[in-house]
Amino acid sequence: MLYIHIPYCHRKCSYCAFYSVAGGSDMERYADALCEEMRMRHGEVGRLRTVYFGGGTPTRMGRTLLGHVVEAVERWFDLGGLEEATIEANPEDLTEDFLAWLQEHTFFNRLSIGVQSFCDDDLRAINRIHDAGQAVGAVRRAAAAGFSNLSIDLIMGLPGQSLASWKRNLDVVDTLLSLGALKHISCYELTVEEGTILDRQLKSGRVRLPEEDDVAAEYEMLLRWCRSRGFVQYEVSNFALDGWHSRHNSGYWEHKPYLGVGAGAHSFDGRRRRWNLPDLKAYIDGVARGVIPYGDEVLSHDDLFNEFVMTALRTSRGIDKQCLATRFPEEAARVAAAMEKQKTLGLIEETEGSFRPTPKGLLQADGIAAVLLRP
Ligand code: SF4
Missing domain, CATH: 3.20.20.70 (Aldolase class I)
Incomplete structure (x- = not known):
């Protein structure tokens, strides 16, 4: 991308x-x-x-x-x-x-x-x-x-x-x-x-x-x-x-890696997020010198989990169980338990492969994610 x-x-x-x-x-x-x-x-x-x-x-x-x-x-x-x-x-x-x-x-x-x-x-x-x-x-x-x-x-x-x-x-x-x-x-x-x-x-x-x-x-x-x-x-x-x-x-x-070019553009390689500084002049001058001004951060395992949950619950596909088990196996049981409550509230429906938000759940995606986030 x-x-x-x-x-x-x-x-x-x-x-x-x-x-x-x-x-x-x-x-x-x-x-x-x-x-x-x-x-x-x-x-x-x-x-x-x-x-x-x-x-x-x-x-x-x-x-x-x-x-x-x-x-x-x-x-x-x-x-x-x-x-x-x-x-x-x-x-x-x-x-x-x-x-x-x-x-x-x-x-x-x-x-x-x-x-x-x-x-x-x-x-x-x-x-x-x-x-x-x-x-x-x-x-x-x-x-x-x-x-x-x-x-x-x-x-x-x-x-x-x-x-x-x-x-x-x-x-x-x-x-x-x-x-x-x-x-x-x-x-x-x-x-x-x-x-x-x-x-x-x-x-x-x-x-x-x-x-x-x-x-x-x-x-x-x-x-x-x-x-x-x-x-x-x-x-x-x-x-x-x-x-x-x-x-x-x-x-x-879906957390795919991507390259972003231009002033203010973000990139992500699966672990590290990098952002070119949002400053046109600094960008143009920096590129001319071969040094692009940017900031970056390496996401911790907890950060990655939090992003995974927050974005997944904002999409109709929801949390893919296989993906959860592969990337965050230690979280699978906790997520499944928390989803039981959301199911009774009519916010989540469980399928064989996923926990996905109902239309009502999509409206409350951030609230549902909040109960799963790692501190
Ligand atoms: S000023 Fe902002 S919202 Fe308006 S066209 Fe430009 S980027 Fe879009």
């Missing part, structure tokens, strides 16, 4: 706590640095099954620089077994020309489109650059360009959002389903991170969020909508038609 971080955005969304920057005068140097980091570190992973360009807004880089980075991926990695190559895209960048270029000149077979909402009021409230019409147009153009594996992001609980406006979102998704290309929906509840524009707006009283009960009702509506359209909730915030889950993100949740 390879992740490439491209931290540029047209402008900052009010809720955004990701490492991203508005602007991009150093984009060319950044693209060169990404290529150089791939040259330096390609030996850290074997044959790639998935590639993911995330951000920020990778499509903000434009054809020439993106093409340059794509070529470097092709040069330094074995793509013979590539199953899925995703690029995150914002609606405003998905013009017909750009989509045609992506199809003809790159390996991307999946687009993850940052829609967030199909309601103009919602989009204005969070400082998105696109409007609802552009979002609908982007999905339609991507399907028409031949992309048959599209994902959209939506956010529940936006400032000013009501149950009625949330329903309008789902109505628009309904109209897009007829294209046959929309296979995946990532739907998150808005979280307010310290230091974001939204955080300041809330503290000053300029903006108000919907009540908790209203957001819970939105979530219920989403679950009913997904069930009736054949979308399976395979992770707390991710829904897919049968067979169209994100292979790359599932790889993270």
Whole structure:
């Protein structure tokens, strides 16, 4: 698995706590640095099954620089077994020309489109650059360009959002389903991170969020909508038609090793987690000197167990008994005993091979994991 971080955005969304920057005068140097980091570190992973360009807004880089980075991926990695190559895209960048270029000149077979909402009021409230019409147009153009594996992001609980406006979102998704290309929906509840524009707006009283009960009702509506359209909730915030889950993100949740390149990108080799520092200038200058600034930690056996439990319980696959017995044999009996209580609460169901969360259990995944965590 390879992740490439491209931290540029047209402008900052009010809720955004990701490492991203508005602007991009150093984009060319950044693209060169990404290529150089791939040259330096390609030996850290074997044959790639998935590639993911995330951000920020990778499509903000434009054809020439993106093409340059794509070529470097092709040069330094074995793509013979590539199953899925995703690029995150914002609606405003998905013009017909750009989509045609992506199809003809790159390996991307999946687009993850940052829609967030199909309601103009919602989009204005969070400082998105696109409007609802552009979002609908982007999905339609991507399907028409031949992309048959599209994902959209939506956010529940936006400032000013009501149950009625949330329903309008789902109505628009309904109209897009007829294209046959929309296979995946990532739907998150808005979280307010310290230091974001939204955080300041809330503290000053300029903006108000919907009540908790209203957001819970939105979530219920989403679950009913997904069930009736054949979308399976395979992770707390991710829904897919049968067979169209994100292979790359599932790889993270299954603790597969991955290489992440770019400022702020994380890597994991099964034991050691490493993160390039989220500082563009330090990254570009560091790569030029052959010394990439990064931090790292070696996870203890308990850390690995805790991560295993927390991520497994956030997915519909749950805790795989065989995997538990192989990786953490000393924990198998304790987990089985703790799961008995969760079963009686209707939060976990036991199958021959797994302890998996029920739909109600998925909503309480962190609480269930908490009873299993090692101190
Ligand atoms: S487009 Fe995404 S990464 Fe960029 S500012 Fe908005 S939320 Fe953050």
